[in-house]
Amino acid sequence: EVQLVESGGGLVQPGRSLRLSCTASGFTFGDSVMSWVRQAPGKGLEWVGFIRSNAYGGTTEYAASVKGRFSISRDDSKSIAYLQMNSLKTEDTAVYYCSRDHNTPMESTYYGMDVWGQGTTVTVSS
Amino acid sequence: DIQMTQSPSSVSASVGDRVTITCRASQGISDWLAWYQQKPGKAPKLLIYGASNLQSGVPSRFSGRGSGTDFTLTISSLQPEDFATYYCQQANSFPYTFGQGTKLEMK
Numbered sequence: 617e618v619q620l621v622e623s624g625g626g627l628v629q630p631g632r633s634l635r636l637s638c639t640a641s642g643f644t645f646g647d648s649v650m651s652w653v654r655q656a657p658g659k660g661l662e663w664v665g666f667i668r669s670n671a672y673g674g675t676t677e678y679a680a681s682v683k684g685r686f687s688i689s690r691d692d693s694k695s696i697a698y699l700q701m702n703s704l705k706t707e708d709t710a711v712y713y714c715s716r717d718h719n720t721p722m723e724s725t726y727y728g729m730d731v732w733g734q735g736t737t738v739t740v741s742s
Numbered sequence: 743d744i745q746m747t748q749s750p751s752s753v754s755a756s757v758g759d760r761v762t763i764t765c766r767a768s769q770g771i772s773d774w775l776a777w778y779q780q781k782p783g784k785a786p787k788l789l790i791y792g793a794s795n796l797q798s799g800v801p802s803r804f805s806g807r808g809s810g811t812d813f814t815l816t817i818s819s820l821q822p823e824d825f826a827t828y829y830c831q832q833a834n835s836f837p838y839t840f841g842q843g844t845k846l847e848m849k
Contacts, residue, residue, distance in 0.1 A: 651838070653786075661778075661786065661829055663838035677836045680743075713785055719833050725792035726833040728776035732785035 618642035618731050620714050625736030628704055636699040638714030638733055645695035646670065651717040651729055652688060652699050654710035654738075664712070667697060672720055682708075704740045711735040744768050744832050748841035754849040759820045763844045765813040765830035774834035777806055777815045780843075781826045789828075790815060820846075 624636040638650065649672075652664040665678040667688045676688050687700045697714055713735045718727030745768035755761050765775070773793035778786035788797045790806035793813055803818040817824055825848050830841040 660843045661780075661831070661840045663831075663840065666836070666838070679837045718791075725772075725795075726774040726776060728788045728791035728797065728831075728833075729778075729786070730788045730791075730797065732787070735785055 618716075620716065620731055620733035622712065622714055622733040622736040625712065625738045627739045627741065629742050630704060630706055630740055632704055633700070633702045634704060634738060635701070636712055636714075636736055636738070638697040638699070640695040640697070640716070643716070643731070645690075646692040649717040649719055650688070650690065650697040651715045652697075653713045653715060653729070654708075655713070655735075656707070656710040659710075662710075664699070666717060666719070668720070701738070704738075706740050709738060709740050711737050743837055744771060744835060744839050746830055746832055746839050746841040748828075748830060748844050750844060751842065752845040752847060754847045755820055756849045757820050757822060761817045761820060761846060763815045763828055763830075763846075765808075765815070765841050767811045767813075767832055767834075770810045771832045771834035773809050774832060775806075775808070775813050776831045776833065777804075778829045778831065779824075779826045780829065786829065817846075822848075 619641045621639045651666045665688045667676045685703045689698045714733045715729035716731040747766045749764045775793045777790040780786045794806045828844045
């Protein structure tokens with residue numbers, strides 16, 4: 617079964633750090649592009665960032681709201697993507713989802729984020 | 743950044759109705775657009791990719807059209823399980839952006 621499972625969420629004080637994990641199964645993780653998307657309580661979806669596969673350099677892209685504070689990495693040997701969140705702010709409070717994405721120079725169109733985890737909740741509060 | 747504007751923000755409809763949701767991009771995005779459905783407390787689900795392609799397993803009552811700046815998602819005959827919030831998302835350039843969402847409610 618194709619699956620993504622996020623973990624690592626919780627309650628954290630402003631200014632502190634937290635690392636989320638996204639564990640993949642049922643597909644070739646190393647070939648996959650991975651995105652993180654968040655949703656603040658009662659709000660819409662906000663894209664956080666993206667990591668390409670190592671075939672495309674494993675490079676990353678970020679939303680302006682998190683650039684310089686958040687970083688995405690991957691461990692293909694463990695089929696895990698990470699979201700390292702530093703200098704957390706109260707406005708980072710949200711459910712964080714990881715997703716399998718399809719966006720490479722080889723694609724002729726955008727195939728979307730077709731697999732999603734169940735989400736993990738991050739609450740930033742003193 | 744490319745702004746994605748959905749309309750309406752909410753719509754009330756009945757089972758069997760035909761519903762169309764519009765998404766407009768602030769600049770051309772070709773067909774680099776996806777549509778998602780989200781139910782309360784659940785992760786989004788991919789419905790349409792490449793603006794008009796039905797994701798595997800999604801009922802054929804869902805369809806997408808458009809290219810450039812104007813896109814639509816149509817549900818041809820609403821079923822009870824379709825009441826949810828729908829989002830468009832562009833991937834033509836970074837940062838990805840989502841529309842604000844359209845909440846489809848039962849009349």
